[in-house]
Amino acid sequence: MPIDPIVLSQDLIRCPSVTPRDAGALDVLEKALSSMGFECTRLPFSDDDTPDIDNLYARKGNGKPHICYAGHTDVVPAGNMDEWKHAPFDAVIEGDILYGRGTSDMKCSIAAFTAAVSELDDFDGSVSLLITGDEEGPAINGTIKMLKWLEENDQVPDYCIVGEPTNVNKIGDMVKVGRRGSLNGTLTIFGTQGHVAYPHLANNPIPGLVSLLDKLANTTLDNGNEFFDASNLEIVSIDVGNKASNVIPMNATAKFNIRFNNEHSPESLTKWLYELCDESGLKYDLDINVSGDSFLTPEGLLTETIVDAIKEHTNFTPNLSTTGGTSDARFIKNYCPVVEFGLTNKTIHKVNESAKISDIILLKNIYLSIIRKFFS
Template sequence: MIDALDLAAKLIACNSVTPADGGAQDVLQTALESIGFRVHRLHSSEGPDGPIANLFAIRGSGGPHFAFAGHTDVVPPGAGWASDPFAPEVRGGLLHGRGAVDMKGAIAAFVAAASQVETKGTLSLIITGDEEGPATFGTVALMDWMESESIRPDLILVGEPTSAHKLGDTIKIGRRGSVNMTVTVPGRQGHVAYPHLADNPVPTLARIVSALSAWTLDSGTEWFQPSNLEITDIATSNEATNVIPGVARARLNIRFNDLHTGADLVRDVKAAVAEIAPRATVEARISGEAFRTDPGALSDLVTGAIRDVLGVEPELSTSGGTSDARFLSRIAPTIEFGLPNATMHKLDEAVAVADLEALTETYAEVIRRALG
């Protein structure tokens, strides 16, 4: 059987800051093949967002088909760690290293769990190296390949770190969508002493920002908090103190619930901007749509495993940021459950060894309930 702590440490030792792989999927392939999985490696080198390493592993055949999804890429560690972020170290019962929580620990726990359980049907892992980045050639590319191979899971569990205060207290059954936009207001550069010879775009942009900031998009729903629009940056092309800038820009992000679509929000922002500044432009990138997997067979299965193994009654939630569940939910009911998230993306990211072991036991029970 595979030891979750050992495998997590081996994965953490791979410097896989997105979009680099750093050998992480080689480590994962070796572990998976040792317990009977057939591993397919899928690489993309297209465009500026690559190259991307993806991995799909499958064991068994026929139905039902239960899939685990995750990512081996991590965010940059930043400066100021107490130890090398890619030299895993256990201190005080905690395994330290970038990715310990988000989410190499969960991947290791699921592989270790799979090594313990005899299964019927099909068990698979959908692993990308492009979740923390643009997600252009990651899970979506894997889904396209799966479709070409006529592979379609019945249920999907994403191992994101969902637990808030203790392991098992939160399951994510949905996520809000996200869209980023850049509003550009053109003007005419000139000397500040001769404003009649220039056209200052900043006051116009300020009116746009004020109007957008005053929006109330909705009041939330049964499962989702209210959507929110946040201005994230305001800038001009100006580097001098005595020049009226020729252009002004603002960036914004909208996190939206399932009362909206990304396209509708882009349309509404463009209309609002055009009303104030007809010559202004709006560029948009929709990172993902809101999704929800209604409580039912999948959430009951995972909740039952958590209750029996951990003695915890999890909350069903849609809070937090986005994940690749936004893509996977298109093909099958998808929820997220993983480690406590207190240190994800932080300096000295760490997972309690006891939590890693308990998550392995819980994932093993999930597999038994799904395919036993």
């Protein structure tokens, strides 16, 4: 019996699965998938420094092609409860709108794909779902470890669709075929603490830090290319931990983020950052963490199939884009071709997050066409 994507959406939203809590969301999804003949495997992972996370992998069929849908049931906190039109986890429907935390990002997309599969006739191939509870969190005990498990158990898919909310104004206007990478840097300049009236007995680290940040912020990394926007470096924090007005601080620290395209690599950016710091002659410490590399899925069977399915239901051609932040696609791209396509992103992470009922149904129909085209 076909699954109702709206009812399943509501059931999922009513689970307050704020990272790292699951709150029963994976149980709801596993029950629906098991009823359709999926073999479900729970994959809990833990780490000494991060919360334990539960995850779900479900597969139906053993043949090829193997099409995987990747998503997450965890959500961000609701925020100010008084500003919500309806309680964030009540999944209230008002006209054509379903309200609730996780509607757009991305429980309704999961429900739409599950409902689409429930309408499939017998097929030659495999359909799977890779669902994590750790996408909105550290992303350590979720998709990364699940993918390793898939590899170890000969379950790596041939193609993957990530159900993130990619569309800007209407369903089908944008498909993500890549993402810029993300590099986080923490730069500390060391000085000598002292009294502001005796600066010659101290060494103020702030001017040096400001000068170095000015060079970082005003360097043009690139001008973008055919597929990517220009890379950008943004300073996000400057702190000296000084509450006194008559003390020159000992250290000054700044944090910055670089969103970089495929003109760069983490290694080339790291080299540039250290060279710039060395040239300053300042005593410094630089800590770098890369949370994702840039990637581009070239046009091929996956992109062509999705574009054809979208055109079939909307009569327009989607924009193949690499804009936006990072997603778990940055991990999946190391295993198989991956694109992202889901609902609109107008209300994600906002108070009164919502999704149109008509959009959820349209998305379900597009997903169904995508799968059928792969198996035809």
